[in-house]
Amino acid sequence: MMQGYETVIGLEVHAQMTTKTKIFCGCSTEFGQTPNSQTCPVCLGLPGALPVLNQRVVEFAIKTGLATNCQIAPRSLFARKNYFYPDLPKGYQISQFELPVCEHGWLDIDLEDGKTKRIGITRAHMEEDAGKLMHGDKPETAGSSLVDLNRACTPLLEIVSEPDMRSPEEAIAYLKKLHQIVVYLGVCDGNLEEGSFRCDANVSVRPYGQAEFGTRAELKNINSFRFIKQAIEYEVERQIDLIEGGGKVLQETRLFDSNTGMTRSMRGKEEAHDYRYFPDPDLVPLVIGPEWVEQVRGTLPELPDAKRTRFVEELGLSVYDAEVLAADRALADYFDACATLAKDAKTCANWIMGDVLRKLKETGESIAEAPVSPQLLTGLLARIADHTISGKIAKSVFEKMWQSGQSADQIIAADGLKQVTDTGAIEVLVDEVIAANPDQVSEYLGGKDKLIGFFVGKVMQASQGKANPGMVNQLLKKKLTGK
Amino acid sequence: MTIYDLTMAELRTRLDSREISAVEVTNAYLDRITATGPDINTFITVCTDTAVAEAQAADQALAAGTAAPLTGLPIAVKDIFNATGIRTTCGSRILGNFISPYDATAIARIKEQRAVIIGKLNMDEFAMGSSNENSAFGPVRNPWNLTHVPGGSSGGSAACVSARQAAAALGTDTGGSIRQPASYCSVVGLKPTYGRVSRYGVVAYASSLDQVGPITRDVRDCALLLQAIAGYDPADSTSVNTPTPDYQASLTGDLQGLRIGMPQEYFIEGLDDDVRKALEQAAATYRDLGAEVIEVSLPHTAYAVACYYLIATAEASSNLARYDGVRYGLRADNAENLIDMYMQSRAAGFGAEVKRRIMLGTYALSSGYYDAYYLKAQKVRTLIRQDFLDAFEKVDTLLTPVAPTPAFALGEKVNDPLQMYLSDIYTIPANLAGTCAMSLPCGFSANGLPIGLQLIGKPFDEATLLHTAHAFEQATEWHQRKPEF
Numbered sequence: 010m011m012q013g014y015e016t017v018i019g020l021e022v023h024a025q026m027t028t029k030t031k032i033f034c035g036c037s038t039e040f041g042q043t044p045n046s047q048t049c050p051v052c053l054g055l056p057g058a059l060p061v062l063n064q065r066v067v068e069f070a071i072k073t074g075l076a077t078n079c080q081i082a083p084r085s086l087f088a089r090k091n092y093f094y095p096d097l098p099k100g101y102q103i104s105q106f107e108l109p110v111c112e113h114g115w116l117d118i119d120l121e122d123g124k125t126k127r128i129g130i131t132r133a134h135m136e137e138d139a140g141k142l143m144h145g146d147k148p149e150t151a152g153s154s155l156v157d158l159n160r161a162c163t164p165l166l167e168i169v170s171e172p173d174m175r176s177p178e179e180a181i182a183y184l185k186k187l188h189q190i191v192v193y194l195g196v197c198d199g200n201l202e203e204g205s206f207r208c209d210a211n212v213s214v215r216p217y218g219q220a221e222f223g224t225r226a227e228l229k230n231i232n233s234f235r236f237i238k239q240a241i242e243y244e245v246e247r248q249i250d251l252i253e254g255g256g257k258v259l260q261e262t263r264l265f266d267s268n269t270g271m272t273r274s275m276r277g278k279e280e281a282h283d284y285r286y287f288p289d290p291d292l293v294p295l296v297i298g299p300e301w302v303e304q305v306r307g308t309l310p311e312l313p314d315a316k317r318t319r320f321v322e323e324l325g326l327s328v329y330d331a332e333v334l335a336a337d338r339a340l341a342d343y344f345d346a347c348a349t350l351a352k353d354a355k356t357c358a359n360w361i362m363g364d365v366l367r368k369l370k371e372t373g374e375s376i377a378e379a380p381v382s383p384q385l386l387t388g389l390l391a392r393i394a395d396h397t398i399s400g401k402i403a404k405s406v407f408e409k410m411w412q413s414g415q416s417a418d419q420i421i422a423a424d425g426l427k428q429v430t431d432t433g434a435i436e437v438l439v440d441e442v443i444a445a446n447p448d449q450v451s452e453y454l455g456g457k458d459k460l461i462g463f464f465v466g467k468v469m470q471a472s473q474g475k476a477n478p479g480m481v482n483q484l485l486k487k488k489l490t491g492k
Numbered sequence: 493m494t495i496y497d498l499t500m501a502e503l504r505t506r507l508d509s510r511e512i513s514a515v516e517v518t519n520a521y522l523d524r525i526t527a528t529g530p531d532i533n534t535f536i537t538v539c540t541d542t543a544v545a546e547a548q549a550a551d552q553a554l555a556a557g558t559a560a561p562l563t564g565l566p567i568a569v570k571d572i573f574n575a576t577g578i579r580t581t582c583g584s585r586i587l588g589n590f591i592s593p594y595d596a597t598a599i600a601r602i603k604e605q606r607a608v609i610i611g612k613l614n615m616d617e618f619a620m621g622s623s624n625e626n627s628a629f630g631p632v633r634n635p636w637n638l639t640h641v642p643g644g645s646s647g648g649s650a651a652c653v654s655a656r657q658a659a660a661a662l663g664t665d666t667g668g669s670i671r672q673p674a675s676y677c678s679v680v681g682l683k684p685t686y687g688r689v690s691r692y693g694v695v696a697y698a699s700s701l702d703q704v705g706p707i708t709r710d711v712r713d714c715a716l717l718l719q720a721i722a723g724y725d726p727a728d729s730t731s732v733n734t735p736t737p738d739y740q741a742s743l744t745g746d747l748q749g750l751r752i753g754m755p756q757e758y759f760i761e762g763l764d765d766d767v768r769k770a771l772e773q774a775a776a777t778y779r780d781l782g783a784e785v786i787e788v789s790l791p792h793t794a795y796a797v798a799c800y801y802l803i804a805t806a807e808a809s810s811n812l813a814r815y816d817g818v819r820y821g822l823r824a825d826n827a828e829n830l831i832d833m834y835m836q837s838r839a840a841g842f843g844a845e846v847k848r849r850i851m852l853g854t855y856a857l858s859s860g861y862y863d864a865y866y867l868k869a870q871k872v873r874t875l876i877r878q879d880f881l882d883a884f885e886k887v888d889t890l891l892t893p894v895a896p897t898p899a900f901a902l903g904e905k906v907n908d909p910l911q912m913y914l915s916d917i918y919t920i921p922a923n924l925a926g927t928c929a930m931s932l933p934c935g936f937s938a939n940g941l942p943i944g945l946q947l948i949g950k951p952f953d954e955a956t957l958l959h960t961a962h963a964f965e966q967a968t969e970w971h972q973r974k975p976e977f
Contacts, residue, residue, distance in 0.1 A: 057692070
């Protein structure tokens, strides 16, 4: 990338809210249903139908606003954004314009050099999604376009950042952070491919030291974190090349093509719509009292940053472990449940990050579906701690628990895996092993200390793994050296 | 006894006593519509089959003793109301083939009482007009003089009640569309307070002004029909959750101590002499009945028409965007592409007045003009509303003309939209203020055309309006006159 130019990035994210019903009617929001089966007079835009605001969507917006340090507007308005398109049944989209529900927020992102940077959030507002167009690809539909309005009127929260990011990496860090938060809050499923979390990027460049921003292009149609980086990098290069070549950057909307990695012009400023925003007379001003805000605040989960800090400071995990466990809310909850039950958080973390995550990866199950619950896992850890079984036996017990859903105690009892701690019984095995391996005994006595492992292995084998390895070790040394 | 001459209250007594059946009543009206409907051009759709079936169901309810106040009464509705399975045209070619899959709340409420929906009434296209000449289905004629307009936009509703083609009708009023035709046709029409009756299922013209209301033969019937349709509806966010009083109980006839205001700004140049005289006589009648009549001022009245034509058209330009030929209604056959389909469908589907208002409204909302037009109009609207609230500190109700003149001749104003717009000068302010107002017969002009008076009440005080109107009606005979038809 060329030296001498600073990249300026602002992001607009459309997060689809996971409410069961649409934002202005009672139709289901379920994905992938028969086209137009989830519609009613309201979301079809029939003459005379009227919108009624879904209260749950407002709750979700407040939640997201609080989690991103926004101020919640005591009074906000819905506005109509007027334009014609076949996927927009009313000829206008109900959105918020002048008075959005959330404003003046921020998120701190972690930079690669270990520092943090604060990214401003200008606003977040509620709006309805449009339907979907399908362009005829079968013989009977060739040359025609079909409209599916199942998605029309599903709730979106548009979250607009300040132009505070200076590199694609910062943009990705911000997006991942925002993504993690909305998923954590349970207000969005975060699926980029299905379009539940969509991002438009406003990108411009300016010579270092210049105070005013360069002319920006708005990049659309970016549906993965990787593509965002690609799209921004391409666009920055394109703009610098233009300027260096004596040209000018035009204010325009550009589409990203993931096949070519390039952006191309979709419409220029002069073709931009005049949306003729005005307050929607069908909806009354939305009033959110402080009680409602506080009530929603009370339902906020502990957010990833706070969780990570607590895992390190209160539970003694490494920063890396805390990061991994806090990244996913269900995983963090699982860990928390274990740590509460077991009191030894570090061991819990090791087991979860090792065996539990490995099994999940193997089976493709989610942590919520794990057959070994926190109760069961900590039950197993307790048997290691009290020496009922060895760490090694525990691994195989864990496998059986995963398959059967049984408790560690049930499997230990059924398979007779209880560790032998009876000194007499172990002594018998030790004596047998020493008697059966005279050559190794003399080598050991001749100074080959490492052979202790050989003897321990033999005794463990003879005990079918049930002998307490510590006791075996101790007894062997005592008997071999006659001390 | 001629069935169609009876008021709803009179029909109620005879239906309840089983003196006549609901089917007989419905058939009497269907015959009357067949005989006289086409001359006035009142109906866009006559629901002959469903009406008889509904009347039969009403008779069963009567037999079972489960009759409600509207059971078996034939009611016609402006073709702006969605009613399941029936065509809803809104007076427009663009909706000419639209069969509605759902009921407007007002329709659901009268259906619940087993009223008989006898047909859908002609109207100015999308409720835009003051003469009913803007209908894609041809103009409605005034039953009192067939060369004159019935008023608009609920012209079909007022003419139908006046011509005894239904026991009562439902209309809508955005700038006077119930009251002005009611006065031109000598019937009673009430525009409730904004939020009193649900707008759900009523094709929107200007959402912040539209309100549903009854058009009836007399005040008692008006109270009866309002009672049925009023009340909070969760499907309309702008409907207000406030109790609906018993309107029949307010019809006591006693006006002692009532204070009536006559706004000086309403009695100005341009007010027809016959109308002025009828109003003065009405004021005298009210004094005789024991009311105190005083002059009041609504200082921002002069700005109301301009304010209305910015707000109403702005909202309309957005409300009518959905008629794009994509999902229902008229679609141009030979469009080259998407934009062409929009343009051709809308060019062919909308009439001239609708196009004019869409253009006006689009302009008023445009970037760079919004503040000067739409926003300014909203501020003026607030001042106009405040005028009324100030006046209601001094008086209980206002007495004004409904329109500057009696019904004008067909074709007289079609080429002069501004003159046409000014015929709503006295009715528009109540819509802007969001308060309730009604029109009732108070006389006739020298050439035999009806004159109405307007009562404007405090927000959500329809009871006082009905009470005040009822006492006048008891003291006069205007409402008993019928057109020679």
